[in-house]
Amino acid sequence: MEFGIFGWWLMLAALFQLSSIHACLREEREALLRLKASINSSYVYLFTSWNSSQEGRNCCDWESVVCDNTTGRVIELHLSYVRAPYQEVWYLNASLFLPFQELKYLDLSYNAISRWAPNEGFERLSGLSKLEVLDFSGNNFNESFLLSLGQVLSLKELYLRGIQRDRPINIPISELGRLKNLQELYLDGSYIDKSFLNKVGVMTYLNVLSIQYCGFNGSLPIVQGLCELMNLRELDLSHNDFEGILPSCLANMTQLRIFDISSNRFNGSIDLSPLPSLKPKLRFSPPSSHC
């Protein structure tokens, strides 16, 4: 009698709390096992902890999985280099990730991904409203893979390093322009079509733009281009073949802290004195003659 309904309720709540500390959600565990089957990794030493045995029940302890400490929900998946380069093409199925409703961080870099399964592209990932960081670096795909990228509205950081080395890829900038939360964009080492620089200005909210080794040449376009990116904190243009003078509008980027233009062929000079915080970090060197 003394215990009362409230006491029972407390006890149930405590039990629930305990079980959620020791185990992940069943739906998420099952989804991880489906994902493992889809990855079908040839690396036998990977994913041994992703199993349905009794001792492996808590998927929060599985390798490459990070859960929220209090809710036990999967919040990060670190799946870089999980498929051997000699494996057959992985038709990536975005729906496999939908059970992870709290997912914030998804790294699928270096897995030789070149296409989505039919109707299973970025539009599906739009169902993950917490997804902030997405890394597709080191996969080899073309513009059609990036269709619907603009639907993943929660994205804050996007890594597309080394995605194309054979011919210039046309980054669908209108899609990127829809990502109003996107603050950091990394395209280093991808061969990017030059039109990107003429339109990059639509991403006015960007803080970091990194385009090292992107195969750009000629002079920096100004109209609609870089000069619109007034919120940049980091701008890395290094290791391209830019030439001519630096546009004076750069002096208006009052937030700029890191500005790397090394290994290009810029000449002339601009007055960057309006950017006092920049000076110690400015890296400006001629193209390296060795290496």
Ligand SMILES: *[C@@H]1O[C@H](CO)[C@@H](O)[C@H](O)[C@H]1NC(C)=O
């Ligand atoms: C998994 O990979 C093996 C080769 O490593 C292949 O024979 C098999 O068909 C693949 N399974 C699926 C479902 O793709």
Ligand SMILES: *[C@@H]1O[C@H](CO)[C@@H](O)[C@H](O)[C@H]1NC(C)=O
């Ligand atoms: C299953 O995973 C657990 C850890 O999650 C590990 O201790 C156990 O050895 C694994 N079992 C097999 C058969 O690999």
Ligand SMILES: *[C@@H]1O[C@H](CO)[C@@H](O)[C@H](O)[C@H]1NC(C)=O
């Ligand atoms: C979860 O707890 C561990 C140690 O108990 C800690 O190292 C880790 O930073 C915590 N993670 C989060 C996301 O709070």
Ligand SMILES: *[C@@H]1O[C@H](CO)[C@@H](O)[C@H](O)[C@H]1NC(C)=O
């Ligand atoms: C993608 O995965 C979902 C969820 O597991 C499944 O229902 C769907 O059939 C898969 N689609 C393809 C094309 O494999």
Ligand SMILES: *[C@@H]1O[C@H](CO)[C@@H](O)[C@H](O)[C@H]1NC(C)=O
């Ligand atoms: C892009 O790649 C896909 C799959 O590899 C291919 O079917 C398609 O024709 C390619 N599109 C272009 C524009 O090259």
Ligand SMILES: *[C@@H]1O[C@H](CO)[C@@H](O)[C@H](O)[C@H]1NC(C)=O
């Ligand atoms: C840029 O590189 C392309 C391809 O190598 C070349 O055709 C073009 O003339 C170059 N443009 C300038 C301005 O150097």
Ligand SMILES: *[C@@H]1O[C@H](CO)[C@@H](O)[C@H](O)[C@H]1NC(C)=O
């Ligand atoms: C700077 O480079 C451009 C194009 O490469 C060239 O036309 C111009 O003469 C150069 N100016 C100086 C001051 O060297």
Ligand SMILES: *[C@@H]1O[C@H](CO)[C@@H](O)[C@H](O)[C@H]1NC(C)=O
């Ligand atoms: C810098 O910004 C001011 C105020 O927005 C503008 O009038 C000026 O033209 C800009 N300077 C350059 C070089 O773009």
